[in-house]
Amino acid sequence: MPLDEHKPFHASSVQSLTVLVQREVERRILTGALPAGERLSESALAADMGVSRGPVREAMRGLEQAGLVDIIANKGVVIREIGYDEAVDLYDLRGTLFGFMCETMARRRTDAQCAVLRNKLNAMAAAIRADDTDLYYRLNIQFHAAIVEQCGNSRARAIYDGIVKEMHLFRRRGLSRIENMEASMREHAAIAEAIISGRAEAARKAGVVHLRNGRDRFLATLDPAPESLSTPDQGSADRSTAAAE
Amino acid sequence: MPLDEHKPFHASSVQSLTVLVQREVERRILTGALPAGERLSESALAADMGVSRGPVREAMRGLEQAGLVDIIANKGVVIREIGYDEAVDLYDLRGTLFGFMCETMARRRTDAQCAVLRNKLNAMAAAIRADDTDLYYRLNIQFHAAIVEQCGNSRARAIYDGIVKEMHLFRRRGLSRIENMEASMREHAAIAEAIISGRAEAARKAGVVHLRNGRDRFLATLDPAPESLSTPDQGSADRSTAAAE
């Protein structure tokens, strides 16, 4: 496992150990290497990563604020596990934020931003014609990321990213990724069109509708029984909750 | 100052020092005792509060996640200062979240919750008839808090509370609190009516409009020059940014 990261996120290649530890534990949680409900020991983590307990403690505090773990006094940290209802709540909240970002971007759009959206849209259309699901999936993520990053409201972006991460704690996800590329594509086109033409309220509505449909598409892939928790399997890393959008 | 707190928030009357320190520093920032732009020294804070540097460091990390301070590597923490544009962004984001909460509450309302809203509304009307600005101001806060706490989406509530706190970092606020009680009251009535009758989309719109108007009422009380930063005065604690709503 490489130790030095080359993310263009916060510059500064020599980060503090706290940030390094937090990033690594977050990665393990999001990829499922550390399953939800797992109890983490500061000492074990510190020994595992070859650092002292101080940075680990600070990292845990950061993960708690991000909603990824719960800290119980004198007992330690446990990886949060969210249930069906909470996942739906998060999806709705995320949809509202995404709609807000579409609305904001429509108000502040620049020509360069519009060009990016158009490019992504064309590429997605091509991916559909080529029936390339994986490519469409990646472009789909890029399309969303473009709006989130370019909307101009940095706080909204930070909160949105946090919610997306938190949603990974919902473990029971469907396997199929894009159920209906055409429907997803039409919604994307509506969003981009509204943003490009500056119709803010239409952009907001299109964004909200898109994520609501994405939520329904996602929930439809789940087991019909929303009460049964704890699916036994916990293997294979790197699956995304943000599937069918 | 009493040491043991009795907040029904996270239970546990004997909190860790980290939480205590974080709460205290947060209080000082929000009340203005620690002005924006101020540089905080861990050692000084630790000595001031009679604790070690460890809990102080953890508390600072938490305040950074909350957006109240910036941590600069090897240099320390500075209390964040937000400018005019950022304050407007936060207000808009807050408005969107508030609208979402109104919408959610309209969907999940119970009779008891509706009764609470009706009570607050009646009390506010009475306060207007009595021309009691202070009472109206307090009831206004309670009305908002009722929606935020009862909407049923706990994550949305946590984020909303964080944004409200963050908005206190915008220092140039108007002195007058409620400019137009009647207009504020009409908007409150519209919100409550929509929630009680279960019209979710109407509730959302009413909530968004209310905070947009509140934002405009608030911004109208500012100096006409949005470029001049750093008003010299920094006295008198406990003023609220959430003024004219």
Next chain:
DNA sequence: AAGCTGTGAACTGTCGACAGTTGTCAATTC
């Protein structure tokens, strides 16, 4: 006199160690 450089103080980042608490397990008692 202006610019550059080296030294020093102050502070952060990190570590190891100690005290207090919690949960467990075995021995004891009814």
Next chain:
DNA sequence: GAATTGACAACTGTCGACAGTTCACAGCTT
């Protein structure tokens, strides 16, 4: 045999100390 109690182990909460970095100021050079 079951419940209670006591001690032990593991862990967290907290502290003091050391190393590395940053910034400022004084002295030197041109």
